[in-house]
Amino acid sequence: MGAPMSAGLFDVAVIGGGVVGCAVLRELSRYRLRLVLLERRSDLAEGVSKGNSGVIHAGFNVRPGSLKARTNAAGLRAIYGLASALGVPHKKTGKLVVAFDEDGRRHLEALRSQGERNGTPGLDIVDAAAIRNLEPEVRGAWALFSSWTGVISPYEFTIALAENAWRNGAEVRLDSGVTAADCRPDRFILETPAGPVSARWVVNCAGLQADEVAGLAGPADFRIRPFKGEYLVLDKAAGDLLRMPVYPVPPRDESSLGIHLTPTTEGPVLLGPSGETAEDKDDARSTRGIMDRLKAEAFRLVPALGRIPVIHAYAGSRPKLDGLAAADGPADFLVAESRRHPRWINLGGIESPGLTAAPALAEHVAGLIGAREDLRPREGFEPGLPGRPRFARLDDADRAARAAADPDWGEMVCRCEHVSRAEVREAVGNPFGARSMDAIKRRTRCGMGRCQGGFCTPRIIGILQAEGLKPEDITKKGGSSRLVFGRIKP
Numbered sequence: 001m002g003a004p005m006s007a008g009l010f011d012v013a014v015i016g017g018g019v020v021g022c023a024v025l026r027e028l029s030r031y032r033l034r035l036v037l038l039e040r041r042s043d044l045a046e047g048v049s050k051g052n053s054g055v056i057h058a059g060f061n062v063r064p065g066s067l068k069a070r071t072n073a074a075g076l077r078a079i080y081g082l083a084s085a086l087g088v089p090h091k092k093t094g095k096l097v098v099a100f101d102e103d104g105r106r107h108l109e110a111l112r113s114q115g116e117r118n119g120t121p122g123l124d125i126v127d128a129a130a131i132r133n134l135e136p137e138v139r140g141a142w143a144l145f146s147s148w149t150g151v152i153s154p155y156e157f158t159i160a161l162a163e164n165a166w167r168n169g170a171e172v173r174l175d176s177g178v179t180a181a182d183c184r185p186d187r188f189i190l191e192t193p194a195g196p197v198s199a200r201w202v203v204n205c206a207g208l209q210a211d212e213v214a215g216l217a218g219p220a221d222f223r224i225r226p227f228k229g230e231y232l233v234l235d236k237a238a239g240d241l242l243r244m245p246v247y248p249v250p251p252r253d254e255s256s257l258g259i260h261l262t263p264t265t266e267g268p269v270l271l272g273p274s275g276e277t278a279e280d281k282d283d284a285r286s287t288r289g290i291m292d293r294l295k296a297e298a299f300r301l302v303p304a305l306g307r308i309p310v311i312h313a314y315a316g317s318r319p320k321l322d323g324l325a326a327a328d329g330p331a332d333f334l335v336a337e338s339r340r341h342p343r344w345i346n347l348g349g350i351e352s353p354g355l356t357a358a359p360a361l362a363e364h365v366a367g368l369i370g371a372r373e374d375l376r377p378r379e380g381f382e383p384g385l386p387g388r389p390r391f392a393r394l395d396d397a398d399r400a401a402r403a404a405a406d407p408d409w410g411e412m413v414c415r416c417e418h419v420s421r422a423e424v425r426e427a428v429g430n431p432f433g434a435r436s437m438d439a440i441k442r443r444t445r446c447g448m449g450r451c452q453g454g455f456c457t458p459r460i461i462g463i464l465q466a467e468g469l470k471p472e473d474i475t476k477k478g479g480s481s482r483l484v485f486g487r488i489k490p
Contacts, residue, residue: 008034008198009034009187009198009199009200010034010035010036010197010198010199010200011033011034011035011199011200011201012028012033012034012035012036012199012200012201012202012203012369013035013036013037013038013188013190013197013199013201013202013203014028014035014036014037014038014203014205015037015038015178015190015202015203015204015205015206015213016037016038016039016047016204016205016206016207016209016210016213017037017038017039017041017043017044017045017046017047017158017162017172017174018044018045018047018048018049018158018205018207019045019049019154019157019158019161019354019355019358020205020207020347020350020354020358020361020362021037021039021203021205021206022037022044022158022159022161022162022165023161023358023359023361023362024203024205024361024362024365024366025037025161025162025165025170025172026161026162026164026165026168026170026362027359027362027363027365027366028165028170028362028365028366028369029164029165029168029169029170029378029381030168030366030377030378030381031366031375031376031377031378032375032376032377032378033375033378035165035169035170035171036170036171036172036173036197036199037162037165037170037171037172037173038173038176038177038178038190038192038197039172039173039174039175039176039177040175040176040177040178040209041174041175041177041477041478041479042174042175042435042436042439042475042477042478042479043174043432043434043436043438043439043442043477043478044155044158044159044162044172044174044432045154045155045158045159045442046438046477046478047207047208047209048207048208048316048317048318048319048350048351048354049154049155049158049207049355050154050155050316050442051229051231051284051314051315051316051317052154052316052318052352052355053231053245053260053262053270053272053273054151054152054153054154054262054264054265054270054355055095055149055150055151055152055245055262055352055355055356056076056079056080056090056092056148056149056150056151056152056355056356057072057076057149057352057353057355057356058076058095058115058120058121058122058123058146058148058149059072059073059076059115059118059119059120059353059356060111060112060114060115060118060120060123060144060146061111061114061250061257061352061353062114062118062353063114063332064114064117064118066332066333067332067333067335067364068332068333068353068357069118070360071333071357071360071361071364072118072353072356072357072360073118073119073120073360074357074359074360074363075353075356075357075358075359075360075361076120076148076356078359078360079152079356079358079359080092080150082359083152083157085383085384085385086157086160086161086164086384086385087160087384087385087386087387087388088152088153088156088157088160089152089153089156089265089266090150090151090152090153090157090265091150091151091152091265092147092148092149092150093149093150093151093243093244093245093263094134094145094146094147094148094149094243094244095145095146095149095244095245095246095247096131096134096135096138096140096143096144096145096146096244096245096246096247097111097143097144097146097247097248097249097250098131098138098139098140098142098143098246098247098248098249098301099140099141099142099143099249100140100141101141104141104142104249105125105141105142107249107250108125108142108143108144108249109125111144111250112124112125112144115146120146120148121147121148122145122146122147122148123144123145123146123147124144124145124147125142125143125144125145126142126143126144126145127141127142128140128141128142130143130145131143134244135242135243135244135246135302137241137242137302137303137304137305138242138246138301138302139300139301139302139303140301149244149245151245151262151263151264151265152265152355153264153265153266154355155442156442156443157355159432159442159443160385161358162432163385163430163431163432164382164383164384164385166431166432167382167385167431168378168381168382169378172431172432173192173194173197174432175193175194175478176192176193176194176197177192177193178190178191178192178213178216179191179192179193179216180216181202181216181217183217183218183340183341183344186200187199187200188200188201188202188217188341188343188344190202200343201343201344201345201369202217202343202344202345203345203347203365204344204345204346204347205347205350207319207350208224208226208281208317208319209224209281210222210224210319210346210347210348210349210350211223211224211348212224213346214338214346214348217338217340217341217344218338218340218341219340220346221338221339221346222321222322222334222346222348222349223321223322224281224319224320224321224322224348224349225277225319225320225321225322226277226278226279226280226281226283226317226318226319226320227256227275227276227277227278227317227318227319227320227351228274228275228276228277228278228283228315228316228317228318229256229272229273229274229275229276229315229316229317229318230272230273230274230286230287230290230291230294230313230314230315231270231271231272231273231294231313231314231315231316232270232271232272232291232294232295232310232312232313233268233269233270233271233310233311233312233313233314234268234269234270234271234305234308234309234310234311235268235308235309235310235311235450236266236267236268236449236450237267237308238263238267238268238269238305238308239263239264239266239267239268239269241269241302241304241305241308242261242263242269242302242305243263244263245260245261245262245263246260246261246301246302247260247261248260248297248301256273256275257352258297259271259272259273259274259293259294259297259298260272260298260301261298261301261302261305266417266445266448268311268448269305269308271294271295271298272294272298273315273316274290274293274294276290278317281317283315283317284314284315284316284317285315286313286314286315291310291313295310309450311449311450311452312448312452318351318352319348319349319350319351320349320351321334321348321349331349332349333347333348333349333350333354333357333361334346334347334348334349335347335361335364335365335368337368343372345365345368345369347361347365388426389402390419390423391409391418391419391420391422391423392417392418392419392445402422406422408420408421408422408425409421409422413446413456413459413460413463414444414445414446414447414449414455414456415449415451415455415456416448416449416450416451416455416456417444417445417446417448417449419444419445419446419456421459421463423444424440424444424446424460424463425463427439427440427443427444428440428463428464428467430443435464435469435474435475435478436474436475436476436477436478436481437453437457437460437474437475437476437477437483438476438477438478439477439478440460441453446460457483461474461483461484471483471484472484472485
């Protein structure tokens with residue numbers, strides 16, 4: 001997928017195709033290095049990165065002086081410009097953290113003070129009247145308003161980072177989970193289903209599996225504990241009632257930021273996440289009790305959303321560091337070379353605000369490598385991606401012109417999200433060859449609307465058939481998640 005696979009010795013192998021791994025790959029592609037990213041699943045952003053809220057955090061919720069705080073602040077300064085260069089949907093929306101009583105107001109004051117120590121711009125405490133002016137449907141007595149907070153499509157950001165790195169010479173190998181590592185003085189030989197990969201440096205960005213991957217090079221220095229969060233998705237009509245993320249005052253135990261409401265870049269509003277310790281890192285089940293709780297707590301903040309239909313539910317897990325919490329707060333990000341094997345860098349516990357911090361974490365990793373290597377800039381580095389037009393965002397004249405030149409622009413595959421056949425074909429033919437329903441969904445929004453794929457699924461199957469796939473080989477998310485069973489009529 002992408003450029004043909006090459007053999008020989010790579011300078012750096014990045015393990016994990018989430019937002020941090022892809023950000024590291026893209027940052028290192030600035031330099032004259034042979035790079036490869038190894039992802040165990042059939043697509044990028046299939047793990048932690050597809051199950052987060054997509055919030056660009058301003059940085060007032062993290063402990064001053066921590067790596068989280070430093071990379072959050074640096075990432076905030078970089079991410080809006082980077083998203084624009086890559087053509088990724090995003091908005092600087094602002095954010096409200098809402099309190100209902102005096103105790104909550106005091107907590108808001110503490111958050112503002114913490115944010116000021118972190119260098120967070122644009123923080124102000126506002127009263128009920130100002131809340132109504134900012135968001136007429138939000139209830140609360142006071143709120144911390146953060147003007148620099150925003151939203152971004154997390155999976156599109158992840159994919160764009162990888163595609164940009166690929167355009168700058170990096171390789172991306174999917175279905176290539178690392179199963180073993182031979183750690184030699186001059187190189188690491190990583191075993192994958194597609195064969196061994198040799199690299200002088202390894203950067204472990206495996207998210208929930210980061211401790212397991214670290215353990216391939218000897219006993220791991222850390223352990224990951226999955227922290228599950230469930231979400232509900234409200235129909236895009238909710239976007240008319242809520243323009244910015246709305247959070248409650250965070251729980252006292254600091255285990256999460258509380259159940260909040262997040263408008264997405266395309267209109268639907270997310271309720272969640274919940275927060276429960278999970279035993280299974282791959283547990284993505286939605287549960288009735290949590291669904292009811294999400295609605296009760298979210299609608300307390302914005303009662304008007306209670307009349308908007310729920311169109312989808314999903315869950316994801318955050319990779320928390322187990323047993324490494326600081327005395328005065330949650331555990332920090334872990335970014336460090338292995339004590340047993342120099343040139344093997346582990347990133348562990350990259351939870352919130354990992355999405356915002358990803359560009360800065362990537363620079364940090366490049367700095368660790370650059371302290372021991374002569375990193376020479378790549379001539380002709382391309383910092384952005386060419387624009388990718390979307391039918392839903394075109395005016396009538398542009399739609400008509402494109403349809404006249406290519407009839408596929410005039411054929412709707414997804415009526416809910418206004419996605420044309422041309423856009424699906426482009427996703428199928430992109431550098432990483434989207435072949436599953438979820439891979440196409442993350443690139444086009446097919447199946448994300450009110451009918452949740454009821455109209456577009458058979459049409460996408462037809463397009464994939466035209467690309468040479470058998471119906472029985474088409475999956476929802478790769479692996480054994482087949483859509484079609486039984487006898488297929490000729």
